[in-house]
Amino acid sequence: MSNQPKRVFNFNPGPAILPLPVLKQAQEEMLDYKGTGMSVMEISHRSKEFEAVIQTAEADLRTLMNIPANYKVLFLQGGASLQFTMLPMNLRPAGASADYIVTGSWGKKAFDEAAKLGTTRAAANMKATNFDHLPIQAELDLDPKAAYLHFTSNETIHGVEYFTEPVPPAGVPLVCDASSDFISHPIDVSKYALIYAGAQKNAGPAGVVIPIIRDDLLEKVPANLPVMLDYKTMAADGSLYNTPPCWSVYIVGLVLKWIKEIGGLPEIARRNQAKAGLVYKAIDESGGFYRGHAKTDSRSVMNVTFRLPNEQLEEQFASEAKKRDLIGLKGHRSVGGMRASMYNAFPIEGVESLVEFMKEFQQNNG
């Protein structure tokens, strides 16, 4: 480890870039976590050391997000994809219906899994224009008796993001898959009944999903669910019913500490706005050479999706970018083109490098 390790500008959509100080601390502590003589992977999840890991992560998340005391914070396995199943199992009583706002691939997956298990309505489905914008409140077809209203705060693939939550009918709990914009800007948690997020975008590595659930929702959980799919059991045991994904929780804890140190969610939001702003500006000033997929009012701060004049140029763009250590820019096949994912840990220098490259590429190929 004498040589300086190579690092690239990592635009991967998730798993994604982690803060360098986090990686360095994990490296430093690998053989001996805080004097235990063990890696954090080797200590018992029932030990006081690991309890401190998971409890500190929870406390730091509560501070960062200003989570009210009547919410539980869980660290579970299975990603947001398993939440798509746990949610209706736990919070949609037999015979009841749930509403979903379908704004992209992830909203559709959440809808499809819920539909397997019971009555599921689309309060909106933006497929007709390939999910290039979000519905306004007046467009929502809302069921006043829905068990809950589900939305996806940021669609990683299509690059559309909510900054003002949809408003459910009175008494209908609001549920959010926040996987790809979790802790990227401040939100008012009290508007939500349940927020869940896979960690592998803004909060840490793959392998842990973080549901934040209001206490009264737990009372609605049916008896006798499979224990691993039961929010109530997981909340009662502080996410330690069985062995949790210890390493992933540990890294999330380090990431949360890093966010606190640099100034919390207001500062993270400022940085994220600045980063995305540079790329959108480059798109808007390209005279149509670069075309954003998302409509202006729905543009994601996390994932900037854009096309070039043709697919050949898009291939060439990705390939030349890679040579400059701008990695992970190829878009998802369902949108095509390019996608620049710039999560919390992504540095502004990488965005400046991308924008410079975009201008050069247009000059050479426009």
Add this chain to the structure above:
Amino acid sequence: MSNQPKRVFNFNPGPAILPLPVLKQAQEEMLDYKGTGMSVMEISHRSKEFEAVIQTAEADLRTLMNIPANYKVLFLQGGASLQFTMLPMNLRPAGASADYIVTGSWGKKAFDEAAKLGTTRAAANMKATNFDHLPIQAELDLDPKAAYLHFTSNETIHGVEYFTEPVPPAGVPLVCDASSDFISHPIDVSKYALIYAGAQKNAGPAGVVIPIIRDDLLEKVPANLPVMLDYKTMAADGSLYNTPPCWSVYIVGLVLKWIKEIGGLPEIARRNQAKAGLVYKAIDESGGFYRGHAKTDSRSVMNVTFRLPNEQLEEQFASEAKKRDLIGLKGHRSVGGMRASMYNAFPIEGVESLVEFMKEFQQNNG
């Protein structure tokens, strides 16, 4: 990282000790995995680099265990605890019954989760003697029409282990929770329809469970299961339907390579026998000061459970052991006393140190 890091003898029952060369390689590659300029936590699970990680892990496991070609190897989330639910959901048709051999806490948990979802019979339940021995074949009350027969090859808490598989009735698939003796000795995989194991004992860190399933079983999986709970989908997508627990899979891969390098499962089995043999010998030669929980013919090579003359001495034993860097020896509350877990990565030197301490402790307190 200039000073030599402290390391202890880690008898933790899981999460457990990992091979030191594995930790060192993970440390070395933390900032730049194989020249990518990214940590393995930061690369895409769809990248060729991660595909190599997961495919190499699978190939090495196939080699080590001599897994026939008509079996799929999966890397999933949720631990063995979620397998307790997936198993009956996938492999017990509506209206059918499944048989469980209950030999300890883990067998009981598997039984209880299956019982929530349908008809579940105990082919044996060894609770009457606090799970201190395994049933012989003739004691099993087997249903010739069972959807499957489930057993737990090693009970981590009680310290009893199967070395010859129970024999199911003709045509009944044999299913095994092998979490705590997985890849600790050679087995004949072709006797099994499904083997699954949480990684955090012998194979890696927490956060990944490894089911190995025979192809024809996949044909029995009902349509329209929740996608994250569907063996067929997970097998079809090579465990990459959604983002897998990348880091845990990576560490498992390093552990498998380490096992291959030191001589594979025959050599691992030889080492494990030697280690457990030393502790059982110390128990047997203590004139009753140390009393094994498991009956001689059911003794686990992985987890040696034993009592001392009274609880006060047990507390003192654990406390003095800890001062000698012999960590994690306190037994589970449902058995009491001590438990020495000596998984694959546990070094013989640590066992020698324990045995020496046992003798000294007896001399001073016997």
